[in-house]
Amino acid sequence: MVADPARQLAELYAAGFEIQQFERYPRAVGVLRDGAIALVEPTPDGLRMLGTPGWRMGEVMGVLIEKDGQKVFQAKQEVLEATPERVAALDRLRTDLTALLAKG
Numbered sequence: 001m002v003a004d005p006a007r008q009l010a011e012l013y014a015a016g017f018e019i020q021q022f023e024r025y026p027r028a029v030g031v032l033r034d035g036a037i038a039l040v041e042p043t044p045d046g047l048r049m050l051g052t053p054g055w056r057m058g059e060v061m062g063v064l065i066e067k068d069g070q071k072v073f074q075a076k077q078e079v080l081e082a083t084p085e086r087v088a089a090l091d092r093l094r095t096d097l098t099a100l101l102a103k104g
Contacts, residue, residue: 003046003104012100017093024059025050035086036093037061040101047101053094055086064090 012031013019020030028039028050038053039061054061055073062073062080064087071082080086 002044003101005042005047008047008101008104011103012097015096015100017097022059030056031093031097032056033093033096034089036090038093038097040097046104049097049101053090053097055080055082055090 009019009029016033018032020032022028022030025039028041031038031040035056036053037056039050040047041050042048052063054063054075056062057073057075057078057080060075060078062075062078064082065072065074067074067079071087073080073082073086
């Protein structure tokens with residue numbers, strides 16, 4: 001059975017994720033929770049996560065990196081501290097989203 005992207009989005013919304021469209025990513029949809037964000041796109045087999053989830057920084061997504069021995073989220077020149085709470089929120093988003101998408 002092929003997963004229906006519209007039904008998957010409804011399930012994500014029901015699970016507490018915020019769904020948002022971004023001009024910068026016309027084919028993808030942003031899935032947000034607690035400041036963490038992942039991009040998903042519809043495929044013939046249902047929704048698929050694009051790249052790695054990150055942290056919402058205005059209209060862009062900051063990726064988790066290590067800079068000068070510190071974990072930070074970075075989007076271009078903007079840098080945000082990757083506090084334990086933010087990293088935990090990112091891990092929860094990744095785990096929950098992966099599980100919901102695998103369910104189809």
